[in-house]
Amino acid sequence: AQTVTQSQPEMSVQEAETVTLSCTYDTSENNYYLFWYKQPPSRQMILVIRQEAYKQQNATENRFSVNFQKAAKSFSLKISDSQLGDTAMYFCAFTPTNQAGTALIFGKGTTLSVSS
Amino acid sequence: GAVVSQHPSWVICKSGTSVKIECRSLDFQATTMFWYRQFPKQSLMLMATSNEGSKATYEQGVEKDKFLINHASLTLSTLTVTSAHPEDSSFYICSASKAGIFYEQYFGPGTRLTVT
Numbered sequence: 001a002q003t004v005t006q007s008q009p010e011m012s013v014q015e016a017e018t019v020t021l022s023c024t025y026d027t028s029e030n031n032y033y034l035f036w037y038k039q040p041p042s043r044q045m046i047l048v049i050r051q052e053a054y055k056q057q058n059a060t061e062n063r064f065s066v067n068f069q070k071a072a073k074s075f076s077l078k079i080s081d082s083q084l085g086d087t088a089m090y091f092c093a094f095t096p097t098n099q100a101g102t103a104l105i106f107g108k109g110t111t112l113s114v115s116s
Numbered sequence: 117g118a119v120v121s122q123h124p125s126w127v128i129c130k131s132g133t134s135v136k137i138e139c140r141s142l143d144f145q146a147t148t149m150f151w152y153r154q155f156p157k158q159s160l161m162l163m164a165t166s167n168e169g170s171k172a173t174y175e176q177g178v179e180k181d182k183f184l185i186n187h188a189s190l191t192l193s194t195l196t197v198t199s200a201h202p203e204d205s206s207f208y209i210c211s212a213s214k215a216g217i218f219y220e221q222y223f224g225p226g227t228r229l230t231v232t
Contacts, residue, residue, distance in 0.1 A: 033219040043154075043207060045223035091159060098219045101148050101167055104211075106159045 002027045004094050006107035013082045014115055020067075021077045021110050023092030029053075032096045034068070035104070036077045040088040048090070051075065079112075087114045117143045120212050122224035129200055129231055137195045137227045139210030145190035146212035150221065151183075154207045166193055200231040 004025045013019040025034070036048040051059045051068050058066050063080045079086055092107040119142040129135045139149060148167050152160040164180075166172040166187035174180045182204075184196040193212075197204055207228050211221040 042225070043209075044225045045160075045209065045211075047220075050220075089157070095219045098217075100213070100215075100218045101165050101173070102218060103150055103162050103165055104221055108159045109157075111157065 002029075002094065002096060002105055004092050004105050004107040006092050006110050008110045009108070010111045010113070012113040012115065013079075015082055015084060017082050018078060018080045019082055019112065021079075021090055021092075021112065023075045023077070023107055025073050025075065025092070025094050025105075027073070027094065027096055029096040032094060033098070034066075034075045035093040035095075036064070036066070036075075037091045037093060037106075038086075038088045039091065039109075040085075045091075049077065082114045084114050084116060086112060088112060118214070118220075118222040119143055120146075120210065120222045120224040122208075122210055122227050124227060125225060126228045127230070129229070131201055131231055132199055134196055134198045135200055135229060137197075137208055137210075137229070139193045139195070139212070139224050141191045141212045141222070144212075144214050144222075146193070147190070147215045148213045148218065149187055149193040150211045150213075151185060151193075151195050152209040152211070154209060154226075156207075160209060163195075197229065200229070202231045205229055205231045 032053045034051045038046045067076045089109045091109045093104040123138045151163045164172045164174045172185035187193040209226045210224045
């Protein structure tokens with residue numbers, strides 16, 4: 001079975017600091033897609049970053065970057081210069097294919113609190 | 117682009133009645149739509165996958181006669197909760213994917229259902 005594991009239910013960080021959220025996954029596929037989604041108190045799901053498994057270069061989006069370790073099946077998210085608006089639940093997600101009808105597999109989420 | 121709307125955003129209904137939730141892709145054609153259920157501080161649970169013009173595929177444990185899903189066009193899917201009970205109270209989220217970019221899902225803002 002393909003699974004996504006987020007081992008940190010809750011994390012807290014102060015403004016301007018850096019925080020890393022962990023995610024591991026299990027799959028026998030060679031090519032797949034990994035995502036980090038943010039769900040703020042509004043509960044709207046927001047795509048933070050996407051990584052394609054065949055690309056060795058780690059994806060970055062402004063203050064957000066990932067450390068993708070394919071052999072270890074690890075996909076952590078680093079948030080630099082944390083801001084109050086980063087307070088949210090963060091979900092790691094995975095999809096094994098680019099085929100129609102394939103759903104995302106989500107981890108249980110990490111609640112991040114950023115304080116001033 | 118790639119905006120998904122849901123209506124209503126919040127609905128309260130009495131036990132035993134039915135309620136319909138709409139999910140629309142506003143600026144693209146959605147070949148596949150997904151319906152999720154989310155309890156507070158938990159992850160998204162996939163309920164069903166629907167492709168335009170065909171019957172939805174339900175996840176194990178989801179009652180298909182209770183949660184009726186219709187995907188009548190490439191821009192509209194509906195979820196009808198029939199004979200709702202208080203335990204059906206939850207946050208329901210839809211997402212949609214475009215043809216050719218099936219790994220990317222665009223999420224609606226969610227619908228909060230409260231059954232009294």
